[in-house]
Amino acid sequence: MKKWRLLGVVVLAFVAVGVAAYLYVSRPTSSGTEPRAVAPPTVDVAALRARAEQGQAQAQVQLGNLYAKGELVTNSYAEAAKWYGRAAEQSNAEAQLELGELFEAGQGVPKDGAHAIKLYRMAAEQGNAGAQYTLGFIYEAGRGVPTDQVEASKWFRQAAERGEPLAQYDLGQRYDLGVGVPVDRIEAYKWLAIAAAQGQPDSASRLKKVKAKMTRAEIKEAKRRAADFSPPKSTP
Template sequence: MIRSAAALLLLLVLSAPARAGEAEAIAAYQSGDYAVALRELPPLAESGNALAQTVLGYMYANGQGVPPDAATAVKWFRLAALQGSADAQHNLGYLYDAGQGVPKDYAEAGQWYRLAAEQGRADSQYNLGVLLEEGGNGLAQDYAEAALWYGRAAGQGDAYAQHALALLHAAGRGVPRDDAAALAWFRRAADQGHAPAQYSVGVAYNTGRGVVADDAEAAKWFRRAADQGYAPAQANLGLLYDHGQGVEQNDEEATRWFALAAAQGEPHAQNSLGIQYKNGYGVARDYVQAYLWMHLAAQQGHPDAMKNLGELATRMSADEIAEAQRLAASWRRR
């Protein structure tokens, strides 16, 4: 599951009252004058100023004015986190989560995320939920507690958490299975432009889970996610065009969407694109290209691709198969 895109965040709020030099240091940082910030921040940080410690940690973590140095970032974040800075707690949790500057340790990451989450940070609540849902690396899996933290972040409008909570409702993990509740959370995230949630809304309408099946509505939501480059949605939109479900049947459009998803490595789309090339649907018939895409799908374990390859091979020469395999090897090395 994707973690919050905002992994390392700063919410720069000056202490009240601001300490001498603090406002100048933060203003320099915010304006991109890292040389001045690096002159002003260390004395403040050494004197125990948690905001200065947090900003220094952020600068070292991201290489702003200094070479990236995750270990030094950990040092400064830890000092600020121990003083209760939610920013520092979140960022320190992320570094343990990612194994940057410290060994990867989900239990330690969870402790720091939890401290920030308890202060109301939605991104920390979400990331803690992810760790609890996945488990491992020193942290016990706990779907029920994951759902609790996703719920708190979702209630604050976090689209990642809304989607994650919806998935738990759809699977009945940590919460009772409830397709209607799942769809409601999918919709809240989808309405914020979250592509995986838009895809999930499309799946719900396509399959009739939690709502009356409606292929036209499914196509609408698949398209929204597909237009953002989300490969599973591109693959499913291609299938709707291929079958004429919810949209007018169009081989060229089907092939176009299959190709976009296949280029991102989506195995169902790769197999479907191979079929298009094999039959000349929406594209000129080309057995080499057909074999290439089916071969790539088969190597990812697609259940139908290997069977399709075997049938296709009976129509091809040894040289054509060798060329397709060469193209597949080249594609994988990209």
């Protein structure tokens, strides 16, 4: 009897890993929303630099963005990291996220995945949806941390509730497949519908598949939940 119990556990573990791997490899690369403008093309770089040097965190982030993108200034990840670092020291969540990405990639700073995760967490705990989504992906893939699908779902949910379309898509899939959360087709439909309404391109086809598994009453309730959804603003 113990032998078959153990075999059942192994099979279930294999299935769970397989589903998680499916989520990982099938991850969409587009949220369907337009990318955030780094800065207007007519920005006064000298004035922006002056504000940054005076300690204005948002100016420091904007200047870091210019250096990271090579827009209006010569591309320099080291300079980007310097300005993101100054803003991050003032607890600016966007700067913490951007600086974390530089540490993860080893651009302008020594590569340090552990420090990157620390920065992501600091930003995520302030409510930054991008950082919350990134943490979800890290735990989903086991990138620098032990794989933890429950923890991944927690962060995807927080990002989804703040309006991040990719997180909404991912959370919808998780509710459909039961990865890190119980199977719940109503919640799956809700999140996929919300993501689709924001233009996330993979959500509509996934939504049709989920809908085919639902009763009319379940679909009605899912539509009601989707219609009632209203995200708060993400922390800058």
